[in-house]
Amino acid sequence: MTTSFADQRLHEAMARIRRFLDHEQPDTPCLVIDLPTVRDRFTAVRAALPQVGIFYAVKANPTPDVVGLLAAEGSSFDVASPAEIDLCLELGAAPEAISYSNPIKKARDIAYAYDRGVRLFVSDSEQDVRALAEHAPGSSVLLRILVNSKGSTYPFGKKFGCSPEMATDLLRLAAELGLVPLGVAFHAGSQQLDPNGWDGAIADAAEIILKLRAEGLSPTTVNLGGGLPAGYLTQPPPLADYAAAITASIARHFDEFSPEVMIEPGRAIVAESGLIRSEVVLVSRKSYSDERRWVFLDIGRYGGLAETEGEAIAYPLATSRGGVLHDGVPVGPVVLAGPTCDADDVLYQNTCYELPLELRAGDHVDLIGAGAYTASYSSVAFNGFPPLATHCVR
Numbered sequence: 001m002t003t004s005f006a007d008q009r010l011h012e013a014m015a016r017i018r019r020f021l022d023h024e025q026p027d028t029p030c031l032v033i034d035l036p037t038v039r040d041r042f043t044a045v046r047a048a049l050p051q052v053g054i055f056y057a058v059k060a061n062p063t064p065d066v067v068g069l070l071a072a073e074g075s076s077f078d079v080a081s082p083a084e085i086d087l088c089l090e091l092g093a094a095p096e097a098i099s100y101s102n103p104i105k106k107a108r109d110i111a112y113a114y115d116r117g118v119r120l121f122v123s124d125s126e127q128d129v130r131a132l133a134e135h136a137p138g139s140s141v142l143l144r145i146l147v148n149s150k151g152s153t154y155p156f157g158k159k160f161g162c163s164p165e166m167a168t169d170l171l172r173l174a175a176e177l178g179l180v181p182l183g184v185a186f187h188a189g190s191q192q193l194d195p196n197g198w199d200g201a202i203a204d205a206a207e208i209i210l211k212l213r214a215e216g217l218s219p220t221t222v223n224l225g226g227g228l229p230a231g232y233l234t235q236p237p238p239l240a241d242y243a244a245a246i247t248a249s250i251a252r253h254f255d256e257f258s259p260e261v262m263i264e265p266g267r268a269i270v271a272e273s274g275l276i277r278s279e280v281v282l283v284s285r286k287s288y289s290d291e292r293r294w295v296f297l298d299i300g301r302y303g304g305l306a307e308t309e310g311e312a313i314a315y316p317l318a319t320s321r322g323g324v325l326h327d328g329v330p331v332g333p334v335v336l337a338g339p340t341c342d343a344d345d346v347l348y349q350n351t352c353y354e355l356p357l358e359l360r361a362g363d364h365v366d367l368i369g370a371g372a373y374t375a376s377y378s379s380v381a382f383n384g385f386p387p388l389a390t391h392c393v394r
């Protein structure tokens, strides 16, 4: 395989991050975000889907430098709470560029959003539609539908969305209550490895929108949610394949109507920009007969690596003793675990990781592609460990 332009850019990003780490020697664990990579990824998504409104999902990485950079690039934002609204507004986003996409919200949080100028909401229940009519009168509402997230590494299950039939009724209700029944939203599951993973939901969205248009309402919009993937140990298909599949699916299901389209990427914008530097705390064995060493890092499930639950996300690793890129350093199998006194704080015991036989306490283990869903998941002080610090390089 030849080195692609994107690989070359990532290589440069890793070099910038390593220079920062060598020079500043920050305390570990820490996350370092390469801001040029964030800009690159945003630009790539915009270029791949030029007619689509991009709403960055703030929860993926709410670091102010990241949100500010994306606001300056012209991104819109998917938020889930008053604090995320304030963050985006403070960093230069216009209220019209914010979608309150969390279907689970308190009435007073709806009122707060409305007061700050937010006029676009996602809902999936009658109670919430009625609360929107009361506390955000005249606003636009997208109804979220339940979808099959086959192909997703990190599916959303049944927590969000309602049946297409119910969504159709709730859009009618929204119109009766004076809201703008804007259209349909869904989330095809995070880290969606199948470029066709949006197709079933797009079909449902088209059916709802076309049916309501035939009745005289005028929904226009489909919100494709998140799901665009990032490269971890498993490399996903290229972004262009997703753009082609999504564009074809919309054209096929909407027939001659051409909908407004929104997308809410989180992971795809920030994951590959980030590297977590950790330190080895302990290397041990559980018995004389078990070949596998246990490597305990100073970061674990509660320090920001929540997505290792079920070993769903497997980060590529690099160590200060080499041993990962077939460099001839002798390696052996390991179980990786975090530093807390919680039995679930084990990162990988089924995913096959091999690390240098020479690995010792004090060595560094870097987790690559760790810019998404890490710092934002870090607990405040479980067992007294501080939350994951974030540094940005330009």
Ligand SMILES: *Cc1c(COP(=O)(O)O)cnc(C)c1O
Pocket: 057, 059, 060, 078, 101, 102, 187, 189, 190, 191, 225, 226, 227, 228, 264, 265, 266, 267, 268
């Ligand atoms: C988390 C979330 C996203 C982002 O998902 P990714 O898979 O990280 O792209 C988008 N939309 C909604 C509503 C979300 O909850």
